[in-house]
Amino acid sequence: MMKNKPIALVLLVLLIFIHNTSGSSQDDQGQLQVGFYAKTCPDAEAIIHEVVRRAVVADPRNAAILLRLHFHDCFVEGCDGSILINNDLDGELKAAGNAGVTGFDIIEDAKARLESACPAVVSCADIVALAARDAVSLSNGPFYQVPTGRRDGRISKMSLAADLPDVDDSIEVQKSKFKQKGLSHKDLVLLSGGAHTIGVTACFFMQNRLYNFASRGGSDPAIHPLFLPELKAKCPLNGDVNVRIALDRTSQFIFDDQILYNIRSGFAVIASDARLNDDHDTRQVLNSYIGGSKGSNKTGPSFKEDFTAAMVNMGKIDVKTGSKGEIRRVCSAVN
Ligand code: HEM
Incomplete structure (x- = not known):
């Protein structure tokens, strides 16, 4: 028995190798992979x-x-x-x-x-x-x-x-819309809250939050009292709804974790971001990053690293691979 062990081991390795190589052409067609264009379009x-x-x-x-x-x-x-x-x-x-x-x-x-x-x-x-x-x-x-x-x-x-997440969605609806796409509440915080570290919103999306929150006529109570007048001045009632304001009031063009602090302290700009602080699960995710890069909790998870993992998850939603779909000649029209 002992004498045959190395041979058996070699056979096993060979079998695994054959299995993997014969399966790989199928897998390559059916799955996303880093460097997919390395041979076909290296640049x-x-x-x-x-x-x-x-x-x-x-x-x-x-x-x-x-x-x-x-x-x-x-x-x-x-x-x-x-x-x-x-x-x-x-x-x-x-x-x-x-x-x-x-x-x-x-x-x-x-x-x-x-x-x-x-x-x-x-x-x-x-x-x-x-x-x-x-x-x-x-x-x-x-x-x-x-x-x-x-x-x-x-x-x-x-x-x-019709089912795209809406700025006035409750946190339950947001979580469920992400879940339907195979994304967790952690992905929701990282992607939605995280991505809004750059960019702007039209005042159009601020109307309900500032002037008719939950169809009750007032403003979202989650807005910090010092921030409310600032938001109202930027997006006045009956003002131009096409005016755009930064989603992260301190660093519109810089991808950083400031947005998470904003959301935690009542300085979220759009309502959907503010809702991330209303819910136990999503608040915990927010908290796990706060302090991580700013001192107290040095061992905490990295917002930037986890954001990239969430982006990769989002990028896998219902992808068409292998023989499905097509490679369009121009992006604005099917072939
Ligand atoms: C609950 C989910 C989400 C809601 C309700 C939401 C809502 C919004 C709204 C209302 C705007 C302003 C759009 C405009 O005025 O043109 C916006 C902007 C933006 N969103 Fe989201 N969003 C969500 C998730 C995401 C995700 C997952 C990403 C990317 C991973 C993302 C990236 C952005 C970016 C970068 C902007 C700024 C666009 C610009 O400056 O033109 N959002 N979002």
């Missing part, structure tokens, strides 16, 4: 990065725009570039929940460059995911590896976007 990520870098240098607001675009893509029909389709009168882009979503020209610019470098290889869905990553890192946020290999969807319908 893909560099090309996208350069387009995003130029866009953010030209206008720093583009970083937030691209980050939001990825979220709105993933939450309707999965991360399949369906939000980019613009040839349909009742496409998902026309849904109320997608109001203000832009950044399409930047994605289309990257797509055009990729088509000349390696035609029909890189999906629009992957461009959106990689552009969001680059937007975060160019805003002083963390850089992370994005598993790629998404294919583009062919369906874009306004009705499918």
Whole structure:
């Protein structure tokens, strides 16, 4: 018995090897993987990065725009570039929940460059995911590896976007909408609260919070008394609802954890962020990051690291891989 042990071990290793290699071609087709374009379009990520870098240098607001675009893509029909389709009168882009979503020209610019470098290889869905990553890192946020290999969807319908999270959703509804997408309440805090460290909101989304909270006519009691007049001055009753104000009042263009402190202390700008402090579970998540990078709790989890893990989770929502979907020639229309 003892004498045969090394042979048995070698056989076992060989078997595992054969099993893994024979399965890998299938897996490669069916799963996202980091470096998916390494052989087919080696410069893909560099090309996208350069387009995003130029866009953010030209206008720093583009970083937030691209980050939001990825979220709105993933939450309707999965991360399949369906939000980019613009040839349909009742496409998902026309849904109320997608109001203000832009950044399409930047994605289309990257797509055009990729088509000349390696035609029909890189999906629009992957461009959106990689552009969001680059937007975060160019805003002083963390850089992370994005598993790629998404294919583009062919369906874009306004009705499918009815379930997008809404700024006035209760925390229960927010949690349930994230759960439906396979995301936890921790992902909710990291993604929703976390992403709002950059970017702006139109005063349109502040109306209920400031002047008709819970349809009762007043303001959200969660707003700090010192912050309420500031918000009201920026978004006056019957004022221009298209005026935009920073979601993180102290550092609109910098990806940092200040937003978490704001939310904890009544300085959240939009109602959905404020709700993260109302609930036991989500408040615990907020608390776990507060202090972590600012002194007292040095051993706590890292907001930036966990944010990137949550982004990777979001980027996996209902992806189309392998033989599903297509690689669009242009991002604004199906082939
Ligand atoms: C409960 C979930 C969420 C709600 C209700 C929500 C709501 C909003 C609203 C109302 C705005 C202002 C939009 C405008 O005025 O055009 C906004 C902006 C933004 N959202 Fe969210 N959001 C949520 C989750 C997320 C997630 C998961 C991400 C990304 C991971 C994200 C990224 C952004 C960014 C970056 C902006 C700024 C966009 C800009 O400056 O143009 N949001 N969000």
